[in-house]
Amino acid sequence: xxxxxxxxxxxxxxxxxxxxxxxxxxxxxxxxxxxxxxxxxxxxxxxxxxxxxxxxxxxxxxxxxxxxxxxxxxxxxxxxxxxxxxxxxxxxxxxxxxxxxxxxxxxxxxxxxxxxxxxxxxxxxxxxxxxxxxxxxxxxxxxxxxxxxxxxxxxxxxxxxxxxxxxxxxxxxxxx
Amino acid sequence: xxxxxxxxxxxxxxxxxxxxxxxxxxxxxxxxxxxxxxxxxxxxxxxxxxxxxxxxxxxxxxxxxxxxxxxxxxxxxxxxxxxxxxxxxxxxxxxxxxxxxxxxxxxxxxxxxxxxxxxxxxxxxxxxxxxxxxxxxxxxxxxxxxxxxxxxxxxxxxxxxxxxxxxxxxxxxxxx
Numbered sequence: 001x002x003x004x005x006x007x008x009x010x011x012x013x014x015x016x017x018x019x020x021x022x023x024x025x026x027x028x029x030x031x032x033x034x035x036x037x038x039x040x041x042x043x044x045x046x047x048x049x050x051x052x053x054x055x056x057x058x059x060x061x062x063x064x065x066x067x068x069x070x071x072x073x074x075x076x077x078x079x080x081x082x083x084x085x086x087x088x089x090x091x092x093x094x095x096x097x098x099x100x101x102x103x104x105x106x107x108x109x110x111x112x113x114x115x116x117x118x119x120x121x122x123x124x125x126x127x128x129x130x131x132x133x134x135x136x137x138x139x140x141x142x143x144x145x146x147x148x149x150x151x152x153x154x155x156x157x158x159x160x161x162x163x164x165x166x167x168x169x170x171x172x173x174x175x176x
Numbered sequence: 177x178x179x180x181x182x183x184x185x186x187x188x189x190x191x192x193x194x195x196x197x198x199x200x201x202x203x204x205x206x207x208x209x210x211x212x213x214x215x216x217x218x219x220x221x222x223x224x225x226x227x228x229x230x231x232x233x234x235x236x237x238x239x240x241x242x243x244x245x246x247x248x249x250x251x252x253x254x255x256x257x258x259x260x261x262x263x264x265x266x267x268x269x270x271x272x273x274x275x276x277x278x279x280x281x282x283x284x285x286x287x288x289x290x291x292x293x294x295x296x297x298x299x300x301x302x303x304x305x306x307x308x309x310x311x312x313x314x315x316x317x318x319x320x321x322x323x324x325x326x327x328x329x330x331x332x333x334x335x336x337x338x339x340x341x342x343x344x345x346x347x348x349x350x351x352x
Contacts, residue, residue: 017194021310028307055307087339087346092328119344129328130339131204131231134197137316140309144317152268152305163263163306168295170263 056159088125232335
């Protein structure tokens, strides 16, 4: 089952760190790729590409113009779209159903301004707590629940750098 | 059992959004307070205070000078300190033990530059995946695991704003 992330409305510079964190969380927690709208940011794209080259896997970042047509096409193609929002249904009530459906998942995550039209265009509006916090936090817990923690031991193919977990200190294995 | 977060080395402006997200995740996922070092940032402190006034609870943010003396005092007082780092032991292997101990928890989360000395000063170095991603993602999944998902339905006392979860759209109840 493919899992892609849709980041809506990236703003150059202003959202830099948050969007980078969001993309890295998407990769680390087992999503296949990120699609983003808003201003194109080659700096972030390069950063994520370098991380993937060093740390492995085949994670991809793609910039597109319209989130709306992406959402529509995804659903027309048989996939389902989950929008993470503090106003949605509690994740603990709906994750079982979302997990059980084998439809490919597009997980939409807004930034500062998400157009109100999105609520009706998606299959699910899901809240990771109904409190204001962070799209980075929401996405990480959502993926962690979707994959039931299996993502924590995911191995990344062709990694040049691999961490050997330690109780104290740092140990990184370099492969050439 | 008290759970506090220790954010090390905040940099004014540069870390603004990330630190704000981190503090909001700490609050939303059930921590009692945040202690932070680095540059004091009254803007963020005010922002978190306003959120707590509107959305309830008794979450606190405190700036301190030395993370080292805080870590030492916490342990001398019988509490345990958990440092979140990609180099640490996998969370899935250690969270059971951490959860089972009733010692008060201080969860240390670094920023760009965490001094190497921290690894030996804490009880646990814990990795939420051994991949580079985000301290915001790491903290949210750590707290979610620590509280076993119960934090998702936590209610916040004296909230002026309460969201009524909806499958489509937004609904906020205002209390006066």
